[in-house]
Amino acid sequence: MRRTIRALLVPLLLAGSPALADKASNSIRFAYDQVPENIDPYFNNVRAGVIISQHVWDTLIYRDPTSGAYRGQLATAWRYLDDKTLELDLRTGVKFHDGTEFTAEDVVFTLTYASKPENKATTQANVNWIAKVEAVTPHKVRIHTKQAFPAAIDYLSGPLVMHPAKYYERVGPKGMNEKPVGSGPFRVASHVIGKSLTLERNPDYFKDSPKPAAKVGKVEIRFIPDRQTQMAEVMAGGLDFIMNVPKDQAEQIGAVPGFQARSGETMRIAFLHFNALPDGPVEAFRDERVRRAFNHAINKEALTKELVGGGSRALVTPCFYGQFGCTDEGATRYAYDPAKAKALLQEAGHASGLSVDFYAYRERQQAEAVINDLQAVGIKANLRYLQYAAMRDQMRANKVGISFQTWGSNSVSDVSASTPVYFGGGSDDVSRDGEIQALLRTGDTSVDPEARKVAYRKALALITERAYTVPLYTVPNHYVASANLNFAVYPDETPRFWEMTWK
Amino acid sequence: MTGFVLRRLALALAVGIAVSMLSFALVRLTGDVATAIAGEGARDEDIQLVRQTYGLDRPILVQYLAWLGELLRGELGTSYFFKSPVSDLVLSKLPVTLILGLSSLLFALVIAVPLGVLAALRPDSAVDRLALGIAVTGQAMPNFFLALLLIMLFSITLRWLPVSGSGTWQHYVMPTVALGYYVAPAFMRLIRAGMIETLQSDFIRTARAKGLSRSRVILRHGLRNALTPVVALAVVQLGYLLGGSVVIETVFALDGLGYLAYQSITHKDLPVMQVVVLMLSVIYVLLTLFADVLNAYLDPRLRAAM
Numbered sequence: 001m002r003r004t005i006r007a008l009l010v011p012l013l014l015a016g017s018p019a020l021a022d023k024a025s026n027s028i029r030f031a032y033d034q035v036p037e038n039i040d041p042y043f044n045n046v047r048a049g050v051i052i053s054q055h056v057w058d059t060l061i062y063r064d065p066t067s068g069a070y071r072g073q074l075a076t077a078w079r080y081l082d083d084k085t086l087e088l089d090l091r092t093g094v095k096f097h098d099g100t101e102f103t104a105e106d107v108v109f110t111l112t113y114a115s116k117p118e119n120k121a122t123t124q125a126n127v128n129w130i131a132k133v134e135a136v137t138p139h140k141v142r143i144h145t146k147q148a149f150p151a152a153i154d155y156l157s158g159p160l161v162m163h164p165a166k167y168y169e170r171v172g173p174k175g176m177n178e179k180p181v182g183s184g185p186f187r188v189a190s191h192v193i194g195k196s197l198t199l200e201r202n203p204d205y206f207k208d209s210p211k212p213a214a215k216v217g218k219v220e221i222r223f224i225p226d227r228q229t230q231m232a233e234v235m236a237g238g239l240d241f242i243m244n245v246p247k248d249q250a251e252q253i254g255a256v257p258g259f260q261a262r263s264g265e266t267m268r269i270a271f272l273h274f275n276a277l278p279d280g281p282v283e284a285f286r287d288e289r290v291r292r293a294f295n296h297a298i299n300k301e302a303l304t305k306e307l308v309g310g311g312s313r314a315l316v317t318p319c320f321y322g323q324f325g326c327t328d329e330g331a332t333r334y335a336y337d338p339a340k341a342k343a344l345l346q347e348a349g350h351a352s353g354l355s356v357d358f359y360a361y362r363e364r365q366q367a368e369a370v371i372n373d374l375q376a377v378g379i380k381a382n383l384r385y386l387q388y389a390a391m392r393d394q395m396r397a398n399k400v401g402i403s404f405q406t407w408g409s410n411s412v413s414d415v416s417a418s419t420p421v422y423f424g425g426g427s428d429d430v431s432r433d434g435e436i437q438a439l440l441r442t443g444d445t446s447v448d449p450e451a452r453k454v455a456y457r458k459a460l461a462l463i464t465e466r467a468y469t470v471p472l473y474t475v476p477n478h479y480v481a482s483a484n485l486n487f488a489v490y491p492d493e494t495p496r497f498w499e500m501t502w503k
Numbered sequence: 504m505t506g507f508v509l510r511r512l513a514l515a516l517a518v519g520i521a522v523s524m525l526s527f528a529l530v531r532l533t534g535d536v537a538t539a540i541a542g543e544g545a546r547d548e549d550i551q552l553v554r555q556t557y558g559l560d561r562p563i564l565v566q567y568l569a570w571l572g573e574l575l576r577g578e579l580g581t582s583y584f585f586k587s588p589v590s591d592l593v594l595s596k597l598p599v600t601l602i603l604g605l606s607s608l609l610f611a612l613v614i615a616v617p618l619g620v621l622a623a624l625r626p627d628s629a630v631d632r633l634a635l636g637i638a639v640t641g642q643a644m645p646n647f648f649l650a651l652l653l654i655m656l657f658s659i660t661l662r663w664l665p666v667s668g669s670g671t672w673q674h675y676v677m678p679t680v681a682l683g684y685y686v687a688p689a690f691m692r693l694i695r696a697g698m699i700e701t702l703q704s705d706f707i708r709t710a711r712a713k714g715l716s717r718s719r720v721i722l723r724h725g726l727r728n729a730l731t732p733v734v735a736l737a738v739v740q741l742g743y744l745l746g747g748s749v750v751i752e753t754v755f756a757l758d759g760l761g762y763l764a765y766q767s768i769t770h771k772d773l774p775v776m777q778v779v780v781l782m783l784s785v786i787y788v789l790l791t792l793f794a795d796v797l798n799a800y801l802d803p804r805l806r807a808a809m
Binding site: 124391 | 651766771
């Protein structure tokens with residue numbers, strides 16, 4: 001019903017006059033639909049929280065979103081002393097928004113606090129690899145990990161921001177949410193919890209930061225739950241920039257003078273996940289030939305190009321192309337071949353067809369397109385569209401034979417944050433292949449980058465050869481903005497307001 | 504009368520308990536609460552931590568009784584999501600919802616009373632048909648759709664009113680119209696029917712025979728009598744407007760109780776959700792009771808029947 005109304009309404013919305021950009025005040029007005037429960041980055045797990053954290057706080061290391069190279073941010077250099085000890089030299093002369101100087105004490109306090117289970121950081125995987133943090137000198141720290149953890153560099157360049165120790169010790173996460181203090185290119189001018197956040201350019205931002213000093217003076221972030229309302233705000237001139245716009249609507253608004261729409265591939269991948277366990281609910285999926293038939297039955301190139309669009313790419317392996325260790329080298333490629341799919345089904349004893357429950361929780365249109373392809377080779381897939389939590393419950397209760405999954409890797413650019421989640425022996429691993437699990441473990445724990453790459457390559461090759469999944473496509477994001485705003489889109493779905501300018 | 508009020512108060516309590524049990528159970532039908540709170544990217548250890556932190560690893564009956572026990576001690580609990588006391592959250596959001604509910608009610612009456620009277624004065628005329636058309640449109644159109652049409656006209660095309668937020672009185676104009684228009688037809692129909700019946704009464708004929716002016720007969724004698732049931736209906740509709748503001752507050756990003764209810768459902772924030780649902784249901788039942796008492800006060804025939 002709402003989809004129909006949206007289809008009718010967007011052309012009506014477009015009949016309005018275009019918005020005037022907020023160029024004069026050199027500020028950007030942005031809205032997001034989800035409210036972070038606490039904007040302290042250690043105590044939320046939503047995209048809006050990631051966006052805010054990158055602007056208000058800094059990390060020790062910075063990962064260039066274009067080249068993937070790591071550069072020093074609050075740290076200037078780093079080295080592994082042994083498999084479990086990472087030493088970092090810290091930058092001098094950096095000041096937090098409250099005027100205090102950044103030192104090793106801040107790193108020790110922040111990471112020690114966040115990694116203590118009793119402090120209940122929201123995403124434990126971000127911090128539970130830390131065993132101990134110690135200051136060697138006021139500008140040198142050592143991070144000891146519980147086991148060899150090569151992805152530490154990526155975590156230190158993503159979710160693990162640095163807080164000012166004395167302030168954080170005094171106010172805790174609650175106080176940090178109410179009056180955030182970081183060292184980033186923007187400082188928080190006001191935070192009306194649950195409603196809005198106003199960021200002001202940090203005039204004292206250190207000049208050697210890989211994040212350049214902000215060009216705009218102010219960023220206003222509002223939390224507007226309804227995406228139609230967000231679009232209306234853009235059209236009425238109340239907002240300059242929004243994201244997560246449905247593809248068709250972004251294209252329509254982008255065609256109106258005064259606005260622009262852009263799309264970009266994200267780190268989120270879509271794939272079909274088979275339960276191949278000996279006691280799994282669908283006996284047919286224990287047969288590799290059936291799983292291969294599914295791979296041949298789905299025209300993912302057409303799906304990616306015609307339906308998904310927006311810079312999306314078809315996948316060969318279940319990981320994001322830009323992640324360290326992700327490769328399709330040596331992977332089995334399944335051409336779209338319905339005849340072969342039928343032959344494989346026949347060979348497996350399903351000549352008269354197969355009927356399965358097909359679980360999904362998002363990407364409904366794409367799931368329906370996949371179901372159509374399956375139908376064409378004699379597979380009747382009955383769509384069971386559930387909320388995420390309900391689907392996950394069913395999966396973990398071993399009641400799901402096949403599901404349409406998506407995974408965003410928590411924006412961590414390392415395969416250890418994606419493929420092992422579904423094939424590494426955890427509760428979402430429903431193939432439980434010991435050989436693959438061992439290879440992924442080697443990739444996750446070796447500190448030799450080449451050894452990691454080899455292990456991941458072999459694991460990904462086996463996953464595709466044994467057809468435990470049908471890798472589909474990378475999920476794009478669609479952005480709408482005033483035509484006068486210069487901005488770029490990145491796979492980590494984090495708009496960089498510090499680099500945005502008005503034309 | 505006292506017995507009637509006491510019986511209805513007991514009923515309000517029973518409804519409150521039933522509603523709280525139902526909402527407690529319903530929210531769990533959509534999947535594991537801890538999984539939903541932990542979010543999509545959460546791993547097992549995150550979900551386990553959530554489960555332990557909020558006591559969600561206890562049997563559901565134990566959880567419900569614990570919540571009920573705290574409620575009876577006057578403890579509304581702490582929001583899982585905002586980490587603030589639920590009482591503070593609810594009290595801070597209530598004024599927005601009350602303003603919206605009352606202004607919507609006022610708007611509904613302002614359009615319903617004149618249209619109802621005009622329709623009654625000339626039944627089956629063009630004016631009556633127009634009033635009927637307005638009423639049917641109001642009831643047939645979902646309020647969120649009307650909200651979007653209003654945004655299109657007044658915010659995007661004319662640029663007269665802000666799309667969303669709650670900072671100024673202008674922010675309340677479109678939500679008031681979108682919410683109020685939906686309840687106006689009920690008033691309009693009641694006034695029309697009441698006026699037609701009243702205008703055919705003996706006392707109206709007597710008033711006319713006494714030579715009173717047409718406007719005096721209609722407004723002083725006719726409308727005054729026809730309005731009696733409207734007062735009670737208004738009280739009931741206020742309950743509907745307070746509860747029905749969830750969609751409108753969400754569309755216009757008005758930071759009221761309805762928006763809080765939406766957020767609590769989205770984030771599986773059980774303590775907030777339970778209190779909001781309980782509060783709205785009890786308010787509704789109490790307003791219905793108040794409407795009955797008011798009706799009895801205004802109409803002695805009903806008083807005798809109680």
